[in-house]
Amino acid sequence: MNQTEKKVKRKTKKALINEIKITLNSDSANESLARTCIAAFASQLDPCIDQLADLRCAVSEAVTNCIVHAYKEKKGKIYINARMYSDRTVSVRITDKGCGIPDVERAMQPLFTTGSTEERCGMGFSVMESFTDGVSVSSAVGKGTSVFMTKKFE
Amino acid sequence: MDGLSIEFENGQMTVFVNCEIDHHTASRAREEIDGEFFANMPHRLVIDLTNMRFMDSSGLGLIMGRYSRCLASGCEFALYGADERAKCILRMAGMDKILNLKG
Ligand SMILES: Nc1ncnc2c1ncn2[C@@H]1O[C@H](COP(=O)(O)OP(=O)(O)OP(=O)(O)O)[C@@H](O)[C@H]1O
Ligand SMILES: [Mg+2]
Numbered sequence: 338m339n340q341t342e343k344k345v346k347r348k349t350k351k352a353l354i355n356e357i358k359i360t361l362n363s364d365s366a367n368e369s370l371a372r373t374c375i376a377a378f379a380s381q382l383d384p385c386i387d388q389l390a391d392l393r394c395a396v397s398e399a400v401t402n403c404i405v406h407a408y409k410e411k412k413g414k415i416y417i418n419a420r421m422y423s424d425r426t427v428s429v430r431i432t433d434k435g436c437g438i439p440d441v442e443r444a445m446q447p448l449f450t451t452g453s454t455e456e457r458c459g460m461g462f463s464v465m466e467s468f469t470d471g472v473s474v475s476s477a478v479g480k481g482t483s484v485f486m487t488k489k490f491e
Numbered sequence: 492m493d494g495l496s497i498e499f500e501n502g503q504m505t506v507f508v509n510c511e512i513d514h515h516t517a518s519r520a521r522e523e524i525d526g527e528f529f530a531n532m533p534h535r536l537v538i539d540l541t542n543m544r545f546m547d548s549s550g551l552g553l554i555m556g557r558y559s560r561c562l563a564s565g566c567e568f569a570l571y572g573a574d575e576r577a578k579c580i581l582r583m584a585g586m587d588k589i590l591n592l593k594g
Contacts, residue, residue, distance in 0.1 A: 365513075366515055368513045368514055368515050369511060369513060372545075387575075387576075390576055393545065394545070394576065394580075397513055397545075397547040398548060401513065401514045401548075401549065404514065405514060447583065448584070455514075455517070455518065455552065456517075456521070456552035456553065456555065456556040457548075458548060458551055458552050458555055458584055460548040460551055460580065460583055460584050461547075461548045463583050464547060464548050464580060464583065467579065467583065
């Protein structure tokens with residue numbers, strides 16, 4: 338790629354227009370708080386109701402997983418960082434410092450669950466994937482997990 | 492529980508969900524529905540989602556759990572009023588083939 342092409346690329350790069358960071362305790366009452374906050378943030382793009390509801394649901398899944406799986410009976414913090422870009426995309430990163438996932442690929446398969454109590458059906462990651470434009474997960478056993486999702490609001 | 496109302500008529504138990512169902516609310520809802528279910532042993536259980544404002548996979552777990560409870564005790568099960576997003580989640584788990592998603 339020559340110099341001019343590089344310049345064009347840099348110019349069309351999406352710009353960060355807003356950002357929010359939230360730290361929450363791993364209490365189940367915070368599940369609705371978290372999804373409501375992120376939906377309110379994304380509302381600045383004046384998105385259609387359905388797409389906003391998709392994001393709300395995906396955030397709820399990731400935050401619930403921190404509480405149910407990452408920290409279990411223990412208490413910990415959930416870190417949420419959402420960014421809004423000029424191309425009408427919103428990215429959300431949800432991070433915990435919990436138990437981590439030994440095999441991420443396997444964990445993301447539909448119906449896979451390690452949940453024994455309550456009624457988990459192993460569909461959280463599938464919901465995140467179908468209600469956003471992309472989900473990526475990085476995790477280290479004993480250190481924690483980070484889920485990154487993006488959604489474009491048409 | 493606020494957001495949940497339960498009615499009985501001719502052996503049918505109908506649960507109206509008027510709140511958001513997530514992991515936080517699902518456990519309370521489960522306790523209440525199962526409590527009423529075993530106290531009354533209906534021959535048909537209907538869960539009506541018409542006024543449900545939100546559900547995620549915890550809602551799916553709640554529905555699948557009540558469905559299998561019905562299956563185990565020979566009770567008929569029906570789900571009403573699922574919106575498009577709820578239907579989408581139910582479809583992901585193959586529940587659309589089992590339940591006939593009415594309304
Ligand atoms: N933040 C996390 N920390 C540790 N393990 C996790 C985390 N998120 C997910 N997992 C693991 O991945 C599995 C699959 O997660 P997923 O959300 O798809 O299903 P689930 O939570 O088990 O059930 P459901 O979401 O349908 O109630 C979990 O059972 C758990 O083992
Ligand atoms: Mg989950």
